[in-house]
Amino acid sequence: MRGFIQPRLLLLLAKKTSHGYELMEALRAIPGSENLSDPGMMYRTLRQLEEAEVLRSAWDTGGRGPARRVYELTKIGHEHLEVWVAEIRKTRTHLDKFLAEYESIAENRSVKRRKRG
Amino acid sequence: MRGFIQPRLLLLLAKKTSHGYELMEALRAIPGSENLSDPGMMYRTLRQLEEAEVLRSAWDTGGRGPARRVYELTKIGHEHLEVWVAEIRKTRTHLDKFLAEYESIAENRSVKRRKRG
DNA sequence: GACATCTATATGTTAAAGGCCAATAGTAGC
DNA sequence: GCTACTATTGGCCTTTAACATATAGATGTC
Structure with missing residues (x-):
């Protein structure tokens, strides 16, 4: 799971x-x-x-503990999230294909081993 | 799809x-x-x-065109591929969860918009 | 035989991402 | 004052990735 911090934060x-x-x-x-x-x-x-104006922040000095910088999504941020989602859906289908390919060759390998053994 | 070149090559x-x-x-x-x-x-x-002894290579001067370095998977290589596959399966389930979460909040947002509108 | 094209491998340079660790500082409880 | 918890920030170093360039054998063609 690399390069996945942005969409996680946005979500x-x-x-x-x-x-x-x-x-x-x-x-x-x-x-x-x-x-x-x-x-x-x-x-x-x-x-x-x-x-990048995906987020907007403001200091919150209200709560207990030190001041915190509170972030919120901008309109651009919501759009970015949608782009990420589309990207992630694509990635998922690629992973599916990869796994399907692997399983098909793994199957062949074990068939061969059974025939040999 | 980042950092995905290794498993692709191995497969x-x-x-x-x-x-x-x-x-x-x-x-x-x-x-x-x-x-x-x-x-x-x-x-x-x-x-x-x-x-890393995942692959092993040898020069092939036989074919047409310049000599090529031909790679083959070692035993370690096959094991690495299996590790990658396990990793990728995990990644896929994480992506599924991410998308499910997104869809649930996207659903909420559109419900709110319908109520407001 | 000079030239272009295709096949094939390798290197250099730079920018972005990631991992790890330390610094700073407010607040709260004892 | 000391410690622990909350909170944000910065520096350094390695890896990954992107992009460009170099080298060179083989083939076809005019």
């Missing part, structure tokens, strides 16, 4: 506005996304998505 | 031993793998897989 933020630390914990809780939750990557990605 | 070579140029053309012919067929990446990847 989380599409559900609900949130801040870095909370997003990090959310990623940690998703099986297969644990490795995406590195703080360094996280915050850098968030800033660069904001740069 | 192609599991089907039949082959050389760089042929592998490149095979990748070009697979929808979704066209971008993996850059010669630079190709040959470097092949050499580094050989370094």
Whole structure:
């Protein structure tokens, strides 16, 4: 699961506005996304998505603990998410084809082994 | 589809031993793998897989055209392919979950729009 | 035989992504 | 004051990827 942090963040933020630390914990809780939750990557990605106007942020000094930068999806952000979804659907069908191919040759190999044995 | 060149090469070579140029053309012919067929990446990847004893190569001066370095999967190579397959199956289920989540929130959004509209 | 074309492999350079670790700082409880 | 928890940021280093370029044998053709 590489290069998958962006769509994950966008999907989380599409559900609900949130801040870095909370997003990090959310990623940690998703099986297969644990490795995406590195703080360094996280915050850098968030800033660069904001740069691209995919996200918008504001400081929230209300809650307990230090101030948090709260992110929300922009209209562009929602569009980006849709593009990602289309991309991911394509990827999934490619993976399906790959696995089907593998299974067909794996089948041949085991047939051959049975014949030989 | 990033970082997907290795399993593609391994699967192609599991089907039949082959050389760089042929592998490149095979990748070009697979929808979704066209971008993996850059010669630079190709040959470097092949050499580094050989370094790792996943592949083994020998020069073939027989055919027409310049000599070709023909690669074949080693036992380690077959094992690597199986590891990749397991990995890819996992990735596929993660993608499925992601898409399911997206569809559930997209559904909510359109319901809200209908109620508002 | 000079030239273009196709087949084939290899290298160099640079930019982006990812992994890992450390720094800074506010808040809260003891 | 000390520790623990919450929160954001920055630096460094490696890997991956993208793009361009170099080299060279074989083949066909005029």
